[in-house]
Amino acid sequence: MASIRWKLSLTVLGCAALLGGCASVREVQSDVQSFSTLAALPSPPTYRLELLPSQQANAPQFASIEALAQQSLAKVGLQRDDSQGSLTVQIGAQARYTRDFASYYGPYGAYGPRWNWGLGFGRGAGWGMGFGGFMFDTPPLLHYRAVSVVMREQRTQRIVYETSAVHEDVWTNDPAIFGVLFDAALSGFPNPPQGTRQVRTPLAVSGPAQPAAVQPAAPARP
Structure with missing residues (x-):
């Protein structure tokens, strides 16, 4: 992964271009x-969307994530049919940020303060904070966004498809990032390359990036 300082420089340049009125x-x-x-x-080619208890409890906040996942599923030829779907689909989304002192300061960053805050749907939520050492400046926030999709054959409940996508950067633009991640996670469906790969997606930016508005969710059932 590129250094945090390099990413920060790109972000500053990108923000300057946006403030100047130029889309990028x-x-x-x-x-x-x-x-x-x-x-x-x-x-x-139909599916039934199965919502976890945490997602049902936060239905108004989860609606935007659900809509983005449904759009991405439609792009690969799957249509939602909760009454007669041949697949059962579960989706998840996570949003958190952290200050990566180790990458910013080098090996001595391991002794610096750590911040970690996270919210999610379908995977639980948590936060943590600790202090140690003494620092003269503060590294930028590193935003973490992740989505997951699990598909089961409706008749047998056998898992036939599992995919996830993760993005980390000092820049974020929600909810667009979640749409990109669902597209990336489903790229190659139904016969994607097995295992781990990187997917690069161009995203038009027309305004300042903002943190995600994902709301807290209760831990999901195992």
């Missing part, structure tokens, strides 16, 4: 892991 295009790099036993699109 950023490349979003996603780390994707996919595993599939599907040979082709299911017949019919």
Whole structure:
């Protein structure tokens, strides 16, 4: 991963361009892991979306994530049909940020203060904070965004597709990032490269980036 200082420089330049009234295009790099036993699109190519208890409890906040996932599923040929879907689909999303002192200061950063805050749907939520050492400046926030999709064959409940996508950067632009991540996670469906790969997606930016508005969710069932 590129150094935090390098990413910060790019972010400053990008913000300057945006403040100057010029739209820009950023490349979003996603780390994707996919595993599939599907040979082709299911017949019919339909799915039932199964919401976890934490997602149902936060339905108004989760609606935007659900809509983005549904759009990405439609792009790969799957249509939602909660009454007669041939697949059962579960989705998840995470948003958190941290200050990566180790990358910013080098090996001595391991003794510096650490901040970590996170919210998620379907994977639980948590936060933590600790202090140690003495620092003269503060590294930028590193934003972490992740999504996951699990598909089961409706008739047998056998898992036939599992995929996830992760993006980390000092810059973020939600909810657009979550849409990009769902697209990246489903790239190659139904026969993606097995295992880990990187997917790069251009994203048009027309305004200042903002942190995600994902709300807290209760821990999901195992």
